[in-house]
Amino acid sequence: MDTFSNHLINFGQKVTKIKILKVIRSAFQQFMPFTIIGAIATLWTAVICNNQNGLGALWEPIMKLDFLNPAFTAVNFCTIGCISIGIALFMGIELGKENGVRTTFAGLLAVLSVFIVSPIQNIVTNDEGEVLATIKGIFENNLSSKGMFTAMIVTIVVVTIFSKLCQVEQLKIKMPEQVPPGISKSFEDLIPAGLSVVIISFVGLAVNLLTGGLYLNDLISKFIQQPLMGIGGSLPGFLVFAFLILLFWSVGIHGESMVSGILNPLMTALLLENLTMVQAGGEATNIINWVFFRIFLCTGGTGFGLALTLAIFLVGKRADNRAIAKVAIVPNLFNIVEVNIFGVPIVLNPILIIPFILAPIVCILFGYFMTFIGLCPVYYIQLPWTMPPFLFGFFASGGNFMGGLIQIIAVIISTLIYMPFVMAYEKQQNKEDELRLESEN
Template structure:
């Protein structure tokens, strides 16, 4: 068994872990994460504008009458998330190259804005469609941020920059160093958008559309769940590895659901990231809330009791590193099956529940440290059935973990008895 684990770790887990730390993927991950505070705060204004209370209540009547004003913070944060993500990617990628991160972020935003087809009115007024700054712009902003920083790096490496005397403040010197790469980026984007009238947004969306469509299927949700727990079993942060690739897709689902709700339409995407956060990763990756509950019920060994007490509170708030490294779950053959099986069963149950329309689709992103039933309730805009589904999944996880926790606890009891006999 150990030889098999060692082979998988050496030939599969470690190489993929290194890929997740690749410079560009890491910058994308950090750029998306940097926008999460704006996404969380902005999404809550959807609940304020469309409260989950009866339509004849006074506040609901008032909110309906003032919905456009209430949604202004949402539109200036969540609705233009690609703009913030673009800056974050450019900033972090430049920082990894030891370039001026502010210049990298600004050039990325400039390239992204220049890629958007403007709307020109007969009056001569020019508008940028805000929809292009939301979920539609996620993939274009990622690629254009990478392009902009690579241009900046190329110019810096080959000394294609204006050098300023040493007496000039560094902030001013960095600004002048960005003139040539800025000129190149603006020229290229102007040729593409204005001269050749190529809509990069549509081109990139067409390229990525197969991935976007696949992510909402049953197979599309099962694959990331399996990969996350597989990596975590070897002590590798599975969420970071899988999220580097999948998070832009999950975010586009989430944004489209929120946009439809803001227009009074029903969301259609089953699997934004909140699907996994509130209905699968309950207690943390591997649905370890089930392990803790089972250990509370049947734990008899001193070690089982002590580690359970230490892990219980963090687990309630979806922090399970103490469980993975403390029990441990990592590289523990006893927990391999439930650690993979429980999330997979919960994913299947949750996917069919949403597919059949038994629970409202998610369009709000609460902070991930909330207890799961509360987070599930808020994520669905106040659907009480989400709490029921979350509790059902907790029961499923507990039942699956139960016999394996019993097995582990018996092993610990046997060790403790053996130690006591040796002491005597």
């Protein structure tokens, strides 16, 4: 056990030092408040003030407030609808910081580069193929979750090129000492920035010419984003991610941080795709997404920490364990698990590691099956991850009671799984206490 945990800890330390994964993780963490704001705006237009399938269909007076819907629609567009731009900005800033260049400049450079490789006009035709109009502008299809992987890749490429070019002294325009430092630095970055955007612009043009009219986002979406979403959104693929997260936590490494650089873009894209479907009047179809991950892996904290706390209250007899449970219960209600992980502890505890991994795996299978047969709604609204159980499932499913009930049932299932292991752990603790007393006497 010690040898295995040491290898896992060493591996975890190496992964956390990977620059790109750290940049992606940080960017998504910083943009999350805007995603939640956009989701709340959608909650208003799709669930509350909606007379088709929302509260407005049951209580008509609420529709007197439908004049507010355009404002909430605008909020949604400028947050979730433009998530690719936000991710590019934050990734550019973080990568610039890692590479030692001006952070805000690198972030803006990333955003401009995303615009550069995006189509700037759409041609509208009739059924016979005749051109009716040419509409200029950058469209939501390239700024929303569908363009997210393009934004990530373009940002990494452009900021990396810019950072490398900034190290070439011959490319820096030197200004006299009398020139203010801000202006002087801008001239130093002029040629590296110019070359960077020209290079990415040529790449976008080459793709367009060689593919007969396709854009970079089309290729990345088809050959990278969709296949990865297919893997991460599949039950086997998600179970692998879940197992890795739980395995890292079992040796004291923050599991979500280890895989979030890969998992967050996939889960977020799947969730936002659901949201887009609902906004268009359809139904969400991606069972596995960011909310599914939070509910069936992390309710009460990763590994269903709330279930462990409840199991201790129900079958635990030792005063020390019950004291820890009393401290853990409030954080667990807000999905914080560190008290359980390091207090009980779960870390390097051979007995409790088993239900810590088993309970979420069982609940993932349970949640997937319940959703597949239609008893649990497909989740599509992102909420703060600290939202208490039931409320999380209820609001994330657009106010569907079953969305919250299934989450509570998952907590009950997990509690039942933890109970025999808590009893076995306390027996081991009692034996250790007896041996210690004998040795002292």
